Amino acid sequence: MLPVSDAAAPLLAHQSTLRETNLAVVLRCVSGAAEPPSRAGVAAATGLTRSTVSRLVDELVAGGLVEEGAALLAGPGRPATPLRPSGRVCALGLQVNAAHVAARLIDLGGRMLSESRSEPDLVGSEPAVALDLLADHLREVLARTPEGGRVVGAGLALPGVVDGSGERLLRAPNLGWRDLAPGTGLREQLHGIPLSLGNEANLAAHAFVQPAPGRLGRAGHFVYVSGEIGIGGAVVTDHRVQTGRHGFAGEIGHMPFRPGGDPCPCGSDGCLERYAGRLALTRRAGLPPTTTLAELDRLAEDGHAASRAAIDLAAEALGVVLAGVVNLLDVPTIVLGGEIGDLADRITPTVQARLRARVMAADWMPLEVVRDPDDVAGASGGALLHLSRVVTAPVAFLAA
Amino acid sequence: MLPVSDAAAPLLAHQSTLRETNLAVVLRCVSGAAEPPSRAGVAAATGLTRSTVSRLVDELVAGGLVEEGAALLAGPGRPATPLRPSGRVCALGLQVNAAHVAARLIDLGGRMLSESRSEPDLVGSEPAVALDLLADHLREVLARTPEGGRVVGAGLALPGVVDGSGERLLRAPNLGWRDLAPGTGLREQLHGIPLSLGNEANLAAHAFVQPAPGRLGRAGHFVYVSGEIGIGGAVVTDHRVQTGRHGFAGEIGHMPFRPGGDPCPCGSDGCLERYAGRLALTRRAGLPPTTTLAELDRLAEDGHAASRAAIDLAAEALGVVLAGVVNLLDVPTIVLGGEIGDLADRITPTVQARLRARVMAADWMPLEVVRDPDDVAGASGGALLHLSRVVTAPVAFLAA
DNA sequence: GCACAAAACTTTCGTCACAAAACTTATCTC
DNA sequence: GAGATAAGTTTTGTGACGAAAGTTTTGTGC
Numbered sequence: 001m002l003p004v005s006d007a008a009a010p011l012l013a014h015q016s017t018l019r020e021t022n023l024a025v026v027l028r029c030v031s032g033a034a035e036p037p038s039r040a041g042v043a044a045a046t047g048l049t050r051s052t053v054s055r056l057v058d059e060l061v062a063g064g065l066v067e068e069g070a071a072l073l074a075g076p077g078r079p080a081t082p083l084r085p086s087g088r089v090c091a092l093g094l095q096v097n098a099a100h101v102a103a104r105l106i107d108l109g110g111r112m113l114s115e116s117r118s119e120p121d122l123v124g125s126e127p128a129v130a131l132d133l134l135a136d137h138l139r140e141v142l143a144r145t146p147e148g149g150r151v152v153g154a155g156l157a158l159p160g161v162v163d164g165s166g167e168r169l170l171r172a173p174n175l176g177w178r179d180l181a182p183g184t185g186l187r188e189q190l191h192g193i194p195l196s197l198g199n200e201a202n203l204a205a206h207a208f209v210q211p212a213p214g215r216l217g218r219a220g221h222f223v224y225v226s227g228e229i230g231i232g233g234a235v236v237t238d239h240r241v242q243t244g245r246h247g248f249a250g251e252i253g254h255m256p257f258r259p260g261g262d263p264c265p266c267g268s269d270g271c272l273e274r275y276a277g278r279l280a281l282t283r284r285a286g287l288p289p290t291t292t293l294a295e296l297d298r299l300a301e302d303g304h305a306a307s308r309a310a311i312d313l314a315a316e317a318l319g320v321v322l323a324g325v326v327n328l329l330d331v332p333t334i335v336l337g338g339e340i341g342d343l344a345d346r347i348t349p350t351v352q353a354r355l356r357a358r359v360m361a362a363d364w365m366p367l368e369v370v371r372d373p374d375d376v377a378g379a380s381g382g383a384l385l386h387l388s389r390v391v392t393a394p395v396a397f398l399a400a
Numbered sequence: 401m402l403p404v405s406d407a408a409a410p411l412l413a414h415q416s417t418l419r420e421t422n423l424a425v426v427l428r429c430v431s432g433a434a435e436p437p438s439r440a441g442v443a444a445a446t447g448l449t450r451s452t453v454s455r456l457v458d459e460l461v462a463g464g465l466v467e468e469g470a471a472l473l474a475g476p477g478r479p480a481t482p483l484r485p486s487g488r489v490c491a492l493g494l495q496v497n498a499a500h501v502a503a504r505l506i507d508l509g510g511r512m513l514s515e516s517r518s519e520p521d522l523v524g525s526e527p528a529v530a531l532d533l534l535a536d537h538l539r540e541v542l543a544r545t546p547e548g549g550r551v552v553g554a555g556l557a558l559p560g561v562v563d564g565s566g567e568r569l570l571r572a573p574n575l576g577w578r579d580l581a582p583g584t585g586l587r588e589q590l591h592g593i594p595l596s597l598g599n600e601a602n603l604a605a606h607a608f609v610q611p612a613p614g615r616l617g618r619a620g621h622f623v624y625v626s627g628e629i630g631i632g633g634a635v636v637t638d639h640r641v642q643t644g645r646h647g648f649a650g651e652i653g654h655m656p657f658r659p660g661g662d663p664c665p666c667g668s669d670g671c672l673e674r675y676a677g678r679l680a681l682t683r684r685a686g687l688p689p690t691t692t693l694a695e696l697d698r699l700a701e702d703g704h705a706a707s708r709a710a711i712d713l714a715a716e717a718l719g720v721v722l723a724g725v726v727n728l729l730d731v732p733t734i735v736l737g738g739e740i741g742d743l744a745d746r747i748t749p750t751v752q753a754r755l756r757a758r759v760m761a762a763d764w765m766p767l768e769v770v771r772d773p774d775d776v777a778g779a780s781g782g783a784l785l786h787l788s789r790v791v792t793a794p795v796a797f798l799a800a
Numbered sequence: 801g802c803a804c805a806a807a808a809c810t811t812t813c814g815t816c817a818c819a820a821a822a823c824t825t826a827t828c829t830c
Numbered sequence: 831g832a833g834a835t836a837a838g839t840t841t842t843g844t845g846a847c848g849a850a851a852g853t854t855t856t857g858t859g860c
Contacts, residue, residue, distance in 0.1 A: 012448050013413075013421035015816050015847065021413040022818085040837055047412050049819055054838060071826085077836025078826040161761055170764060221645035235728060237642050244637065244730020245621040248761040255724035256758070257659070268723070268758040321724075323668070324655035328635060328725065330644020358656070358668040361561055361648040364570060415818065415845050422847085440808055449848055454809060476857040477807025 016395075019056075022048060023394045026056045030066055031085035031108050031391055032214030038072075038080030057083060063398030064150070065089055065108065065390065085109040085213070088146055089390060089397070092154035092193065093383030094138060095376045096130050096182075097200055098123050098174045098229045099292075099339070102376040103137035105145065106383040108390065110212020116140040117376065121290070123229065124176040131182055135189050142189070151193050152390055152397060155382020156182065157200040159232060164247045166196045173265060174229040196385070201226035201250050203381030204337050205234035205241050208372060210384060213391040222333035223325055224372070225252060225318070227293070227340025231273040237329060252325070253277060257317040275317035278339060284310035294342040315347035319354025326359045326367070337372035344371040416795075419456075422448060423794045426456045430466055431485035431508050431791055432614030438472075438480030457483060463798030464550070465489055465508065465790070485509040485613070488546055489790060489797070492554035492593065493783030494538060495776045496530050496582075497600055498523050498574045498629050499692075499739070502776040503537035505545065506783040508790065510612020516540040517776065521690070523629065524576040531582055535589050542589070551593050552790055552797060555782020556582065557600040559632060564647045566596045573665060574629040596785070601626035601650050603781030604737050605634035605641050608772060610784060613791040622733035623725055624772070625652060625718070627693070627740025631673045637729060652725070653677060657717040675717035678739060684710035694742040715747035719754025726759045726767070737772035744771040 029042050037045065043053040060066040069082035085108035093104040102117035116137040122130050138154075145151060160172025168181050183195045205224035209217050220239040226232040231253030235242045243249050253273035254266050261270035262280075274280050282291045285299070285307040299307040322334055334351065336344045348369045355367045374380060390397045429442050437445065443453040460466040469482035485508035493504040502517035516537040522530050538554075545551060560572025568581050583595045605624035611617050620639040626632040631653030635642045643649050653673035654666050661670035662680075674680050682691045685699070685707040699707040722734055734751065736744050748769045755767045774780060790797045 012425050012446050013418045013847095015418070015818095017421075018413045018415070018418055018817060018846095021417075025412050038837070050838070051820080051840080052818055055817085071837095073827070075836085076828040076834065078824095078838070080837060161764075163764070170761075233728070237637075237644065242637050242642075242729060245732050246730055246761070246765050248765065249728065249730035251727040251760050254727045254758070254760050256656075256720050259657070259720045266758075266760050320656050320659045324721075324724075325728065327651040327654045328633070328649065329642060330646055330649035332645050358654070358666075360651050360654050360666050361570075361646070364561075364563070365646050365648065413818095415847095418817095418846060438808070450809070451811080451849085452847055455846090471808095471855085473856075475807085476805070478809070478853095478855040480808060 020393060020395050022052065023056050023060065024392055026053060027060055027065060027085075027394050028214035028391050030060075030083045030214075031110070032212060032216070036069060036082035036084045038082060040080065042083065059398065060394065063394070065394055065397060087111070087113070088149045089152060089387075090145070090149055091152050091383040091386035092138065092141065093379035093381065094134060094154060094156040094186075095158075095200065095379035095382065096122070096134055096156070096175075097159040097378070100376050101130060101133050101137060102379045103134065103141040104376075104379045104383060105141045105151070106380060106387065108213055108387055110215065110384070110387075112380070113146065114141050114144040122175055127175075127177050127180055127182065128185070130175070131185050135186060138186065138189050150399070153383075153386030154186075154190060154193050154195045155203060155385045156186070156195060156197050157203040157376075157378025157382050158182070158197060159200045159226075159228060159230070161248055161251075162197045162199055166198065166247075169197060194386075196382075198378075198382060198385065199232065199234070199247075199250055200378040201232035201234040201337070202241050202243060203379075203385065204372065204374075204377035205236050205335070205381070207374070207377050207381035207384050208335055208337075209236050209239050209241065210388060213384065213387040219333040219335070219370075221329075221331040222335050223252065223322060223329075223331050224335045224337055225322075225340065226338040226378075227276065227278070227336070227343075228338045229278045231277050231340070232338075235325075235329065235331070237331065252321065255321050255324070257321055272317050272321045276314035276340070281310045281314055284313065292342070293339045297343055297346060300346060311343060311346055312350065314343070315350035316354065318347060319351040320358065322351060323355050323358035326355060330361070330365070332365050332367055334369045335372050336369065337377055338375065341371045341373070341375075344369070420793060420795050422452065423456055423460065424792055426453060427460055427465060427485075427794050428614030428791050430460075430483045430614075431510070432612060432616070436469060436482035436484045438482060440480065442483065459798065460794065463794070465794055465797060487511070487513070488549045489552060489787075490545070490549060491552050491783040491786035492538065492541065493779035493781065494534060494554060494556040495558075495600065495779035495782065496522070496534055496556070496575075497559040497778070500776050501530060501533050501537060502779045503534065503541040504776075504779045504783060505541050505551070506780060506787065508613055508787055510615065510784065510787075512780070513546065514541050514544040522575055527575075527577050527580055527582065528585070530575070531585050535586060538586065538589050550799070553783075553786030554586075554590060554593050554595045555603060555785045556586075556595060556597050557603040557776075557778025557782050558582070558597060559600045559626075559628060559630070561648055561651075562597045562599055566598065566647075569597060594786075596782075598778075598782060598785065599632065599634070599647075599650055600778040601632035601634040601737070602641050602643060603779075603785065604772065604774075604777035605636050605735070605781070607774070607777045607781035607784050608735055608737075609636050609639050609641065610788060613784065613787040619733040619735070619770075621729075621731040622735050623652065623722060623729075623731050624735045624737055625722075625740065626738040626778075627676065627678070627736070627743075628738045629678045631677050631740070632738075635725075635729065635731065637731065652721065655721050655724070657721055672717050672721045676714035676740070681710045681714055684713065692742070693739045697743055697746060700746060711743060711746055712750065714743070715750035716754065718747060719751040720758065722751060723755050723758035726755060730761070730765070732765050732767055734769045735772050736769065737777055738775065741771045741773070741775075744769075
């Protein structure tokens, strides 16, 4: 079948567009490679000629985006000069959710240079308290910026609905926050580093599609389920995180599982979150709402019947809703991230079974459920988002 | 917010890429414009210089993709030469579903040059019979190809799951067809015109995003619901029809409305289709399954209680499922296409109400339900798909 | 009726980025 | 130490675009 797609209007191309495109191709090749390639290697991988690659690499090296290593002696011929993405170009990843506050510094190669984090309980918290804590972590990480480092941006992951401009958090039910601009206080610490806000699950999914700038992850079509107190999510198709018309996409927690069932604070009823969110799980298990899902898992392991029943219902709900999503979008991979990952072993079989039974095209496609082991993946995503801008449009980031 | 997106690896750019891109920009501008623009108009609209536009337009005219009209006298100054997309470059759109067989010829400007169609009942039909009928329509339309016309492709819309290669129809429950290659018989009539298969709803959605090559429709983010005997669908985000990893996306009819409810032949239960598909509607209304939705609408109008109840339940099911989809994808527009469009007036208020009540971000976004009046929009989409290839990569289609 | 203004093209020339191919450099092998 | 091998550089040519000056075709005013 022809790709049914792409009505997006492309802009005109100029000679400078050509150069920018090819600089991006070369930089992406360098930053995304498993092993540092040589100029000749880049030429072979991209299809550009060695002369062109040489010129472009020289520009990237002069601009501080790529570093040359010591010559590599391997067999006959002139030894190759290995090329590495600069460790001095980096971005800040920040995250605040109900159980984590974290700051990370990630470089152009996707390597985490430093991290500072804590695990407070922020349910129903005062925004200023949480943001001050974040500012502390941020300052600490920023102080460890390498000599001559350039921090190109900061991305803050939040568990809620962020408006289209990336300035305001409209609502974050788990934190109990509504309509605020978390950036105002932080900018003081940031010394002009551009800050953008994003939904936690969307950013975590971004980190999963693109674990390093220019490097593609194992899946290009998946649903990311971020289960904490509530359930967030993100949809990725064709290696693109779908944010929707206004940036609100991903509210998988409020897809219907049993319409007419449990009322949900969102105003609807029977939402997935009311069956698979932490609050729902702990309530059904007869445990205090602060019980973590890891603790719940242990109780189930120990034979606690109510916990088992709650987890089984959550798995059922997830399986049914995700099967619907797979039918709609043909995304063969489900990624369990956040706290719900702690239940992955226990819920995966049921989810798998429901997918197999309810997905129309199940006979013609693989269906896999995997876990994202990073518990603050949103922070990485926030940083990677800014770094991927560097890789996509390098000219603006070439040092004078 | 920064666009969380686009990890797709771009290819290297060459001077020829430059030319191709700008030829596409110019052609898209000409083919998508409401009024035929002049060279100067194209330059103003695209940002290219007049000299560049002149050269590119000359190439497109020489290549037979653009036609020059008679000079337009309007005020002082040299009169402009109006530019129009060629009426000789066209594509075939074909469609077979349970109630329609149609063939259309559409030109580069998106104008329908001719059509031939019939309304047989093909539920549980023999594929050969339906395809012979399609071949008749096809032959008739092709015979009316304009003098010197070039048919660049044929797209066949089918109400079922098409495999990734676009060669085989895997299953079409409403027709009762399984695993066949409808192209084999048709190619004889096609004299080398490349044929591709696509899902009916996906192609109809394509025609809705891009009613003419290069012209964007009114919505870029929407769900297309194609209600016939079953319920098909398509998801469009950022003006792109999402076909998923294997091309199976769009099975909205098999999203859960009441899991554990009505068993569905798909192997699952409680699927939307079991509440909002024609078969479900007529059964609940106590009418024969061949009753059309237009007839059902008339009965409801006349006060037939069972019909009204069936339609209300269908609207409820659609509203709940679509609200979930909007929560997941932030697509503020719902397009009702196919036969279910005949019920649009009756179901829209309920669907609207459910969306308003169940969509989390409803307070921050518009939500609209519109109808696609074209009852064989899939055929147009099939043709437009091939035509949009011409507009995207014109060089391959320049006449020698 | 004729200069002049206006606007749509066209032509000429300069620039930029890439490809091709010849050339240089650095290492290994015999 | 000669030759092979491969990396990287230099030179030269080409194609496509922009800038600016030139040409064509109309309308307007005296």
